[in-house]
Amino acid sequence: MKIAVCIKHAVDESELKMDPGGSPMITGAAGKMGTFDKNAVEEAVRLKSSGGGDVTIFTVGPADARKSMKEGLAMGGDRGVLVTADPVRIDSLSVAGLLAKAVQRDGSFDLIICSEGSSDVYTGQVPPMLAELLGFAYFGYAKKLEVSGSRIRVERSLEESVEVVEAPLPAVVSVVSEINEPRYPTLIQIMQAAKKPLEEVPPSALGVETAPKVVVRSMSGQGSNRKKVMLDGTPEEAAAKLVDALRAEGVIPR
Amino acid sequence: MTLTVWAYSESGQVASEVAAAAQSLAGTGKGDAVEVMVGAMSDAGPRLPNALVLRGMSASENTPESTAEAICRATSKGMPSVILVGSTRNGREVAARVAARLGTGCISDASKLTLEGESLIGERSAFAGKVTAKVVAPIPCVATVKVGTYPAAGKTTANSVSEMDVGGFSPKVKVLKTIRKDARSVNLNSAKIIVSAGRGVKKKEDLAIVESLAKSLGGAVGCSRPLSSDLGWLPEEHHIGLTGVTVKPELYLAVGISGQLQHIAGMKDSKVVAAINTDKDAPIFQAADYGIVGDLYQVIPAIEEIVRRRS
Numbered sequence A: 001m002k003i004a005v006c007i008k009h010a011v012d013e014s015e016l017k018m019d020p021g022g023s024p025m026i027t028g029a030a031g032k033m034g035t036f037d038k039n040a041v042e043e044a045v046r047l048k049s050s051g052g053g054d055v056t057i058f059t060v061g062p063a064d065a066r067k068s069m070k071e072g073l074a075m076g077g078d079r080g081v082l083v084t085a086d087p088v089r090i091d092s093l094s095v096a097g098l099l100a101k102a103v104q105r106d107g108s109f110d111l112i113i114c115s116e117g118s119s120d121v122y123t124g125q126v127p128p129m130l131a132e133l134l135g136f137a138y139f140g141y142a143k144k145l146e147v148s149g150s151r152i153r154v155e156r157s158l159e160e161s162v163e164v165v166e167a168p169l170p171a172v173v174s175v176v177s178e179i180n181e182p183r184y185p186t187l188i189q190i191m192q193a194a195k196k197p198l199e200e201v202p203p204s205a206l207g208v209e210t211a212p213k214v215v216v217r218s219m220s221g222q223g224s225n226r227k228k229v230m231l232d233g234t235p236e237e238a239a240a241k242l243v244d245a246l247r248a249e250g251v252i253p254r
Numbered sequence B: 001m002t003l004t005v006w007a008y009s010e011s012g013q014v015a016s017e018v019a020a021a022a023q024s025l026a027g028t029g030k031g032d033a034v035e036v037m038v039g040a041m042s043d044a045g046p047r048l049p050n051a052l053v054l055r056g057m058s059a060s061e062n063t064p065e066s067t068a069e070a071i072c073r074a075t076s077k078g079m080p081s082v083i084l085v086g087s088t089r090n091g092r093e094v095a096a097r098v099a100a101r102l103g104t105g106c107i108s109d110a111s112k113l114t115l116e117g118e119s120l121i122g123e124r125s126a127f128a129g130k131v132t133a134k135v136v137a138p139i140p141c142v143a144t145v146k147v148g149t150y151p152a153a154g155k156t157t158a159n160s161v162s163e164m165d166v167g168g169f170s171p172k173v174k175v176l177k178t179i180r181k182d183a184r185s186v187n188l189n190s191a192k193i194i195v196s197a198g199r200g201v202k203k204k205e206d207l208a209i210v211e212s213l214a215k216s217l218g219g220a221v222g223c224s225r226p227l228s229s230d231l232g233w234l235p236e237e238h239h240i241g242l243t244g245v246t247v248k249p250e251l252y253l254a255v256g257i258s259g260q261l262q263h264i265a266g267m268k269d270s271k272v273v274a275a276i277n278t279d280k281d282a283p284i285f286q287a288a289d290y291g292i293v294g295d296l297y298q299v300i301p302a303i304e305e306i307v308r309r310r311s
């Protein structure tokens, strides 16, 4: 089975600094593989080891994204394709468009695995857009997936239910974090990953011109101005102080 | 061109919120808000005076794939200015598919929507909630409305319902089975008090302590993502934050929740926040008005005892 995994080199929110005006300094911010994208890579590698095949990692990102891709290769990916465009400057539909072209250029994939949302912007749009552009079946929020022959069966985790759904391959899925526990690559795997093929493709080579429709106009940090009053004492004393404080605030009945 | 805003959600509660968002948007632009209902759903509405009921084979399937198909087909008879969809898990798929098909922009998880000239502006959380971004898309466009950010519109009597047959469609994805999650129907959107549990709760059975306190305060139970998603102890709609619902109760009491950015993003607009955590350095205390460094297994029963005694 030919499996593609789409991972994002996401802005590392814990490293993100604010400028004096309270806006985030996105340019030059440190990046990391999207948290849930690790679950996507893990699932692909598990499918490969149970059913055979190969795993290609696709990323639309800046040159720095090689770092995340290497991590994916160390986890068990076989090769990587980096489309060199900065997702900060384009929108979801442009990213999906680039991924669709890159996937098509690379041959006929049976399964494309994404995650439910990238850890920096979490729009959840890229995977269904990709499926739509490729004309593949789509399953969002997969907590379990099973491939048998040319069909795939997925358990989708929705707000109030779990839905068991099926479709013929090829398909795009987005996985949720509970689907698996991503592995930590060993040192040897990390060293081997450095030798795996990692190709860079400019958008122009895919014949795609990105003209984003959705643009970010402004960003501001979310400050917290809470009272931060700590209530001490034994559990009973602290509890009594809290109840008094909440009654004084008028948020619980007297 | 008159402004037309379509509102759609497959979930009744969320549909009411999306209707409210559409109404406020249409109101500012002096246009029409239209509730789009697909097939069997139409029995539940409408929440807006203008409704458009889509019927046909695709409409009756009610999967995101067929709903997106139905909505796209409906646009061929007149493109609305804005299509709003509730940002449930299925709703996000519907919106993204429609935007991809129509080649329009899609603003996701918007909390405040406004119009400016020929553009739609939405506010959304980014970078794990560290940042609020103002995002702009040219009209026509699609947007998903973050659950819990608009007050629900009530039911209304429709004065204009039009029906459209969108024709047949054979979806790729077949639904074999739907298993309902352990349903304890909650509406965190309207709860005045929320007691919210995190991984500090050691076992599923221990949730009873949290539930009992919530009950004696007349509140509802919420949770952090790991409890609903990774552990499956509570249904997904209890989970608060970036990937869950947004809440703004009078009182948000976080117990055994560390207070990661992604969680704070969903409760930061609460009137009063209190937190109980064994770790004095837990970030939740920076986002709380009142904090107790302590064991939830001791502090919660103590609070409940006082509340019961004094009432």
Ligand SMILES: Cc1cc2nc3c(=O)[nH]c(=O)nc-3n(C[C@H](O)[C@H](O)[C@H](O)COP(=O)(O)OP(=O)(O)OC[C@H]3O[C@@H](n4cnc5c(N)ncnc54)[C@H](O)[C@@H]3O)c2cc1C
Pocket: A035, A036, A117, A118, A119, A120, A122, B197, B198, B199, B200, B201, B223, B224, B225, B226, B227, B239, B240, B241, B242, B243, B244, B255, B256, B257, B258, B259, B260, B261, B262, B263, B266, B276, B277, B278, B279, B282, B294, B295, B296, B297
């Ligand atoms: C893209 C993305 C989106 C996410 N979206 C969300 C979201 O919407 N909502 C969300 O909640 N999370 C979300 N997360 C996960 C988030 O990053 C945290 O992992 C999660 O919120 C942690 O949950 P927690 O606080 O319950 O658990 P932990 O971080 O494990 O914290 C448990 C806390 O309990 C305390 N504790 C332990 N024992 C006791 C005791 N006996 N009494 C009192 N306190 C005790 C500990 O000191 C600790 O602070 C998201 C993550 C990503 C990557």
Ligand SMILES: Nc1ncnc2c1ncn2[C@@H]1O[C@H](COP(=O)(O)O)[C@@H](O)[C@H]1O
Pocket: A006, A007, A008, A009, A034, A036, A037, A040, A058, A059, A060, A061, A087, A092, A095, A099, A113, A114, A115, A116, A117, A118, A121, A122, A123, A124, A125, A126, A127
């Ligand atoms: N720039 C990108 N490169 C590769 N895959 C991406 C990119 N952006 C998003 N994805 C995929 O789409 C998923 C959802 O991302 P998003 O739509 O940004 O929330 C991610 O988890 C990835 O699997």
